[in-house]
Amino acid sequence: MISVNIYRYNPEKDSFPYMQTFEFEKPKRDIMVLELLNQIKEKDPTISYRRSCREGVCGSDGMNINGKNGLACITPLSTVIKKNKLDLRPLPGLPVIRDLVVDMADFYAQYEKIKPFLQNDTPVDIGERLQSPEDRDKLDGLYECILCACCSTSCPSFWWNPDKFVGPAALLQAYRFIADSRDTKTAERLQNLSDPFSVYRCHGIMNCVSVCPKGLNPNEAIGEIKSMLLSGKNKENIIASDAVS
Amino acid sequence: MSILNSSNIKTLEFDVLVIGGGGSGMRTSLELAKSGLRTAVVSKVFPTRSHTVSAQGGITCAIASADPQDDWRWHMYDTVKGSDYIGDQDAIEYMCSEGPKAVFELEHMGLPFSRTENGRIYQRPFGGQSKDFGKGGQAARTCAAADRTGHALLHTLYQNNVKEGSNFLNEWFAVDLVLNKFKEVTGVVAFAIESGEVAYLKAQATVLATGGAGRIYASTTNALINTGDGLGMSLRAGIPAQDMEMWQFHPTGIYGAGSLVTEGCRGEGGYLINKDGERFMERYAPNAKDLAGRDVVARSMVLEILEGRGCGEDKDHVFLKLDHLGADVLNAKLPGICELSRTFAAVDPVYEPIPVVPTCHYMMGGTPTNIHGQAFKLSSSDDDYIPGLFSVGEAACVSVHGANRLGGNSLLDLVVFGRAAGLHINEALKSGGGVANCDNDDIDLALHNLNKLNESSRGYEVSAVKKELQEVMQNYFGVFRRGDYMDKGVTALTEIREKIENLHLKDKSAAFNTNRVEAIELQNLFEVAEATAISSLQRTESRGAHAREDYPDRDDENWLCHSLYDPTTKVLGKRHVNFEPSQVDAFPPKVRTY
Ligand SMILES: Cc1cc2nc3c(=O)[nH]c(=O)nc-3n(C[C@H](O)[C@H](O)[C@H](O)COP(=O)(O)OP(=O)(O)OC[C@H]3O[C@@H](n4cnc5c(N)ncnc54)[C@H](O)[C@@H]3O)c2cc1C
Ligand code: SF4
Ligand code: SF4
Ligand code: FES
Numbered sequence: 001m002i003s004v005n006i007y008r009y010n011p012e013k014d015s016f017p018y019m020q021t022f023e024f025e026k027p028k029r030d031i032m033v034l035e036l037l038n039q040i041k042e043k044d045p046t047i048s049y050r051r052s053c054r055e056g057v058c059g060s061d062g063m064n065i066n067g068k069n070g071l072a073c074i075t076p077l078s079t080v081i082k083k084n085k086l087d088l089r090p091l092p093g094l095p096v097i098r099d100l101v102v103d104m105a106d107f108y109a110q111y112e113k114i115k116p117f118l119q120n121d122t123p124v125d126i127g128e129r130l131q132s133p134e135d136r137d138k139l140d141g142l143y144e145c146i147l148c149a150c151c152s153t154s155c156p157s158f159w160w161n162p163d164k165f166v167g168p169a170a171l172l173q174a175y176r177f178i179a180d181s182r183d184t185k186t187a188e189r190l191q192n193l194s195d196p197f198s199v200y201r202c203h204g205i206m207n208c209v210s211v212c213p214k215g216l217n218p219n220e221a222i223g224e225i226k227s228m229l230l231s232g233k234n235k236e237n238i239i240a241s242d243a244v245s
Numbered sequence: 246m247s248i249l250n251s252s253n254i255k256t257l258e259f260d261v262l263v264i265g266g267g268g269s270g271m272r273t274s275l276e277l278a279k280s281g282l283r284t285a286v287v288s289k290v291f292p293t294r295s296h297t298v299s300a301q302g303g304i305t306c307a308i309a310s311a312d313p314q315d316d317w318r319w320h321m322y323d324t325v326k327g328s329d330y331i332g333d334q335d336a337i338e339y340m341c342s343e344g345p346k347a348v349f350e351l352e353h354m355g356l357p358f359s360r361t362e363n364g365r366i367y368q369r370p371f372g373g374q375s376k377d378f379g380k381g382g383q384a385a386r387t388c389a390a391a392d393r394t395g396h397a398l399l400h401t402l403y404q405n406n407v408k409e410g411s412n413f414l415n416e417w418f419a420v421d422l423v424l425n426k427f428k429e430v431t432g433v434v435a436f437a438i439e440s441g442e443v444a445y446l447k448a449q450a451t452v453l454a455t456g457g458a459g460r461i462y463a464s465t466t467n468a469l470i471n472t473g474d475g476l477g478m479s480l481r482a483g484i485p486a487q488d489m490e491m492w493q494f495h496p497t498g499i500y501g502a503g504s505l506v507t508e509g510c511r512g513e514g515g516y517l518i519n520k521d522g523e524r525f526m527e528r529y530a531p532n533a534k535d536l537a538g539r540d541v542v543a544r545s546m547v548l549e550i551l552e553g554r555g556c557g558e559d560k561d562h563v564f565l566k567l568d569h570l571g572a573d574v575l576n577a578k579l580p581g582i583c584e585l586s587r588t589f590a591a592v593d594p595v596y597e598p599i600p601v602v603p604t605c606h607y608m609m610g611g612t613p614t615n616i617h618g619q620a621f622k623l624s625s626s627d628d629d630y631i632p633g634l635f636s637v638g639e640a641a642c643v644s645v646h647g648a649n650r651l652g653g654n655s656l657l658d659l660v661v662f663g664r665a666a667g668l669h670i671n672e673a674l675k676s677g678g679g680v681a682n683c684d685n686d687d688i689d690l691a692l693h694n695l696n697k698l699n700e701s702s703r704g705y706e707v708s709a710v711k712k713e714l715q716e717v718m719q720n721y722f723g724v725f726r727r728g729d730y731m732d733k734g735v736t737a738l739t740e741i742r743e744k745i746e747n748l749h750l751k752d753k754s755a756a757f758n759t760n761r762v763e764a765i766e767l768q769n770l771f772e773v774a775e776a777t778a779i780s781s782l783q784r785t786e787s788r789g790a791h792a793r794e795d796y797p798d799r800d801d802e803n804w805l806c807h808s809l810y811d812p813t814t815k816v817l818g819k820r821h822v823n824f825e826p827s828q829v830d831a832f833p834p835k836v837r838t839y
Contacts, residue, residue, distance in 0.1 A: 010754055010756060011756050012754050012755060012756060013754070041708070041759075042709075045706075045707065045751050045752055045759075045763075046751065046752040046760060047759075048757045048758070048759045049759070050290070050294075051469055052290050052294045052295075052296070052468045052469060052470045053294070053296070053299050053468045053469075054468065054469055054504075055299065055502075055504045055585060055588075055589070056584075056585075056588065057298050057299050057393075057396060057581075058290075058293070058294040058295075058296075058299070059293065059294060060290065060291075060294045074588050076588075097756060097757050098756045098757040099757075101757045103439075104291070108291075112407055115408075116407060117354070117355060117404040117405055117408040118353075118354060118355025118404075120353075124349075124353060126349075127308075127349055127365075128308075128348075128349050128352040128353070128358070128365065129352060129353065130363070130364030130365065131360050131364055132360065132364050133359075133360045133362065136357065136358075136359065136360045139357045143357045143390075143397060143400070144393060144396070146293070146298075146396070147291075177355075180355070180357075
């Protein structure tokens with residue numbers, strides 16, 4: 001038998017959250033945590049959590065699994081269960097709406113703040129903008145983010161200042177556009193991050209890196225942004241000075 | 246919970262409602278963002294969690310990167326042939342010729358396409374693609390961002406909607422259409438999932454962009470949220486559905502898990518083998534081999550399995566071999582597939598083949614529309630529309646896919662027709678088009694089903710009925726179909742209908758009640774399943790994805806047409822296929838071989 005402890009909270013009924021235990025026959029084959037949750041929900045349909053793709057690409061089911069943030073749908077039970085026990089809690093640091101569902105408004109607001117879209121005022125007449133494979137490679141490890149919030153909600157700096165510190169997920173996206181050879185607003189993007197909170201609240205604690213289910217490295221991207229801010233160099237003025245020399 | 250009615254729910258008024266935040270819905274809303282019309286995108290999940298995010302292989306379009314000679318007419322030819330000749334040629338022409346513009350637009354918006362050495366968009370070969378109208382060999386026409394094209398496309402569209410300030414009602418669930426006494430669609434009743442608050446969302450134009458319904462089958466590549474809600478709503482409102490017997494079974498779903506392994510794997514040089522290690526597609530499709538049409542490959546795989554050449558202990562799947570491509574190619578071109586395969590098949594494709602089976606993948610049918618997204622009435626006339634109702638994307642049947650969709654053509658369909666619908670709605674509403682107000686009774690009628698669920702004190706359990714439904718569809722309406730089996734299936738569905746109408750909603754609470762969401766989703770699944778079953782039984786021929794053992798041949802005399810399912814009588818009618826493209830001569834039906 002295994003026992004699965006699930007964080008329960010329904011604002012209409014519960015003054016306080018509590019953990020509810022479900023005893024389960026140990027599954028014969030290794031299953032994903034999401035599958036286990038789905039089986040529990042068949043027994044108790046009142047448990048709420050988000051899920052969509054069930055294959056780790058939509059970012060719906062980020063949760064805290066035995067103390068570590070991850071996606072339930074691609075986390076095999078065998079890799080997280082300890083002494084036949086499994087604790088499932090909502091992502092930490094964000095308000096809980098119900099059970100395992102958190103309010104992501106702050107997280108999305110930070111994403112919008114970094115202007116997560118390509119900016120380039122030069123019109124293109126026909127065809128696509130060209131980009132060399134080398135320049136395109138610079139976006140690998142950045143664009144794949146699925147906005148699951150596992151990273152930001154594992155970051156102590158984000159817990160303390162979710163409204164001011166942009167957080168690892170959005171900073172990774174900020175860098176995704178800075179790194180894009182097609183984007184011409186690097187200076188403005190950096191300027192927007194130059195206050196004492198947006199980037200500088202990152203203290204390199206690295207929690208974000210260890211939890212990202214897509215294997216991305218927000219800390220490294222943050223490092224790049226910081227060094228660009230410090231050196232005052234970015235791809236636009238580098239290109240400009242290259243052109244002069 | 247008190248009974249909901251028009252006087253105790255609020256009304257939110259818009260010009261345009263786009264129900265769905267997937268690729269098609271967000272392309273529609275983007276087109277409308279600058280129009281000055283009040284538009285709202287309603288999505289039951291945060292938009293980037295929509296199923297479009299899962300698309301892997303790419304978006305097919307003749308942008309002439311891989312082959313500078315490439316021509317949209319060749320793409321059109323392939324698509325018509327792929328559709329087994331019941332794709333509408335005016336719509337296919339529009340999609341293929343407008344396609345390049347739509348793809349370049351995506352690039353300008355920032356979509357991180359993979360690149361060729363000269364900096365252009367990378368294109369890979371996909372099934373059913375040819376040069377020179379089938380005479381010039383395999384083409385490479387699918388534009389790709391590694392094997393994460395859907396993710397890249399969906400995020401890019403969301404980002405540009407943020408840029409343009411689109412208005413989103415995220416995690417709102419649309420329940421039923423509201424129709425006025427003239428049978429015009431005036432909006433939907435919906436609820437905010439977070440708070441449970443119910444509202445009448447009123448609009449002059451309602452666009453169903455609710456995606457597919459692969460969850461009618463037990464085994465599917467589709468996301469858990471693909472429950473055909475838009476079709477469920479329209480069928481309940483008596484609006485017809487077209488070509489519902491046409492379901493694509495993708496050859497390579499991961500055995501056991503159902504997750505998709507993109508056709509791009511075979512495009513990059515992978516191939517299927519049976520238990521003897523034989524590359525069996527060489528027997529079934531000597532020219533195109535593993536890149537024949539999806540329906541052809543899926544049926545060949547089932548035949549291999551039925552004839553005892555399947556792999557594994559139960560000989561119930563085959564293998565997709567990729568290891569010969571080498572780690573470098575796999576990591577650069579198919580990184581997502583390697584990840585999925587390690588996670589869901591416990592197999593590393595760099596060293597071992599992936600176990601795969603044909604798995605339900607795509608709904609070719611849907612709400613019949615013209616190229617502007619306007620929904621057709623149940624009528625034989627071509628300009629009889631339902632005022633106020635539009636549909637785009639997988640939920641719609643425009644029909645560019647006919648009886649079998651070609652890989653990469655859905656993403657193109659989303660952006661081309663999403664844009665077209667946006668353009669049309671903008672023009673129509675600005676030149677005075679719109680619908681009359683509804684009466685309170687009309688809203689009450691649309692709330693009926695929700696009220697009934699909320700009031701249920703006993704009845705059938707959602708999860709159990711869903712399983713039963715999915716098993717029936719899997720067993721009786723799969724890759725191969727037969728009249729007597731399907732008869733049994735239809736009878737089984739009649740019994741399930743009774744349960745669907747008497748579901749027990751155990752959880753009556755307001756905040757983030759996923760039990761309520763799943764109950765309504767199940768009702769929608771059922772409507773789609775029933776339409777599928779009846780259409781499949783009544784189309785007495787084999788064409789494209791619809792393969793009948795009792796009618797093994799294509800019957801152009803009787804069935805070179807769309808089927809049109811009438812939910813009020815449950816009878817299958819016919820609609821003619823368009824053979825009148827404007828820029829090229831129509832492609833006449835030919836025997837379809839690969
Ligand atoms: C695994 C996989 C891989 C694929 N790969 C490719 C590929 O490489 N190339 C290709 O061309 N095609 C591919 N396809 C097909 C293609 O991805 C889909 O057909 C397409 O993405 C559907 O887009 P859509 O906009 O119609 O709907 P979706 O993206 O499914 O979006 C539906 C939207 O409707 C909303 N919605 C639904 N019901 C409700 C409701 N009741 N209330 C409110 N909102 C609602 C949802 O929240 C969602 O936002 C693939 C499909 C699968 C399953
Ligand atoms: S490295 Fe920075 S962003 Fe990442 S968890 Fe630590 S403080 Fe947060
Ligand atoms: S960086 Fe990783 S953990 Fe953070 S939101 Fe993106 S995918 Fe999730
Ligand atoms: S359900 Fe999509 S990431 Fe887990």
